[in-house]
Amino acid sequence: MKFLRLVRPLLVALLVLTSWFTLRLYSDLGESNKTKPTLTIKEGEGASVVAEQLSNIAEKNGGSISAAEIQLLAFLTGNGKKFKAGEYEISPNTSLSNIFGKLVRGEVIPTRVRIPEGVTWREIKAVLAKADLTHDAQNFDVAQAAQALNINAPSIEGMIFPDTYQYSKGEPETAVLKRAHELLLRKLNAEWEKRAPNLPYQTPYEALIMASIIEKETGTASDRAMVSAVFVNRLKIPMRLQTDPSVIYGMGENFKGNITKADLQRDTPFNTYTRDGLTPTPIATASTASINAALNPALSDVLYFVARGDGSSEFTKTLAEHNAAVQKYQLKK
Incomplete structure (x- = not known):
């Protein structure tokens, strides 16, 4: 009987602690979910900082859990030292158990x-x-x-x-x-596997170089395959690509917004007016559409194109036709 008198208070205390633990850990942090406040954990910050922020969030949203309680729960669950640094979105009507899990997994705001x-x-x-x-x-x-x-x-x-x-x-x-x-x-690599036959590229990297040039030369998406056809046909002849964006890239910070005849004649590794073939590297990022166009050019024997002024291009097969298009769309402006 004496043993029971000694143990009973401990059992009652344990029952109360267990009830408190379960109630606090699995009840919602707050009552309102109108806003989703953020919680920020910096590198090296511990459970006390997290507890203070969560207690403030709870208070502002109708909850009533203290920072001391949250810190104790973090300790009892073994999560206190596992929280990852970052910024988190907290839903007030979410339990502390779920919030702790989010902080441990590092589910930061993307x-x-x-x-x-x-x-x-x-x-x-x-x-x-x-x-x-x-x-x-x-x-x-x-x-x-x-x-x-x-x-x-x-x-x-x-x-x-x-x-x-x-x-x-x-x-x-x-x-x-x-x-x-x-x-x-x-x-x-996925686009390379679907490439057209008889292309003048030995590697996917060469195709990527062409795709970057197409990206810079194309003002209208529907023109990509035709721009590709021009450059592919030129490589096959062979004929120099003569593309202004490559010259501009080779000029680097010296390019001030206008390209001159002297710029076209000044040799650099990227000047496709003075050098044969592709540029040594790509000249820009290329979209999937431009990569696809480089590997699947239009079935056409065009060799020239000129900007019409509306974003699209006029494609021609002969130099005489090209000169006429230049006269129509460029010089007369």
């Missing part, structure tokens, strides 16, 4: 960055510089970036797929770039 089509490495760095990332790629030139990301090419130019990418705040730029490069390889 943030997005858009890498556009037809942009250079320099422009990609400018886009990434505005994102909430750890800027570990800003000092890389095209060769250094390729080496840092283990890209099997002399340059990172064109080796990043243009798309929208989710990232966690503070994530390294190189991590996003690796995902973008891996996606480029998947897209390029």
Whole structure:
């Protein structure tokens, strides 16, 4: 009997503690779900900081759990030291158990960055510089970036797929770039498998170079296959590509917005007026549509095209026809 008198209070206390534990852990944090406040955990911050924020969220949404209770529950569940840094969206009418699980799994608010089509490495760095990332790629030139990301090419130019990418705040730029490069390889290899016969490319990389030129030369999506036909036909003759975007790329920061006759005559590795064949590397990011066009040109024997001024192009087969089109759409303006 004496033993029972000693044990009974302990059993009652244990029952009360268990009831409190279950009630607090599995009840909703708050009553309202009109807003979804955010909770931020910085590197090195512990359960006390998390508990304070969750208690404030609960109070603002009709709940009544204290920071001390939340911190104790985090300790009792073994989660207190497992919370991952980042910014989280918290639904007030969610239980602490679910919230703890979210923080342990690191289900942070997804943030997005858009890498556009037809942009250079320099422009990609400018886009990434505005994102909430750890800027570990800003000092890389095209060769250094390729080496840092283990890209099997002399340059990172064109080796990043243009798309929208989710990232966690503070994530390294190189991590996003690796995902973008891996996606480029998947897209390029898939299109390579569906390529037309008798193309003047030996490798997918050469096709990607052509795709980047098509991307920069095309103002209207429906023209891509015809622009591709012009350049593919020229490579087969052979005839120089003579494409202005490649000259502009070769000029780098010296390009001030206008291309001159002297620029076309000034030799660089990317000047397709002075050099035969493709450029040494891509000159910009290329969309799937441009990659597909490079690998599936229109069945046409066109050799020339000129911009009409509305985004579309006039395609011709002979130099005489081309000169007439230039006179009609360019010189008369």
